[in-house]
Amino acid sequence: MKKTDIAMIVLIAGLSVLVSYLVARATPLGNSASATVEVRVADPIQEGLAPITSATFPEDGINPSVDIYIDDKEVPLEKSENEPNEES
Secondary structure (H helix, E strand, O other): OOOOHHHHHHHHHHHHHHHHHHHHHOOOOHHHOOOOOOOOOOOOOOOOOOOOOOOOOOOOOOOOOOOOOOOOOEEEOOOOOOOOOOOO
């Protein structure tokens, strides 16, 4: 490449940077640094546990940690949708 070709590439690149800067400053997005935004503050984490309510743990609820037996045989758990089938 000749020196004039390199100079032309540098000139075109410089002009495109200048035009893109001016276009970005002309749009509303270019001035977003001066905009104020109200941010909601999070509640601080408290020590301890929340009180147990009957809505969370009803009295007549099923305890999933207890094995279920019918006629001295354990009832198998239902398969989830993510487990592969034995048939395939």
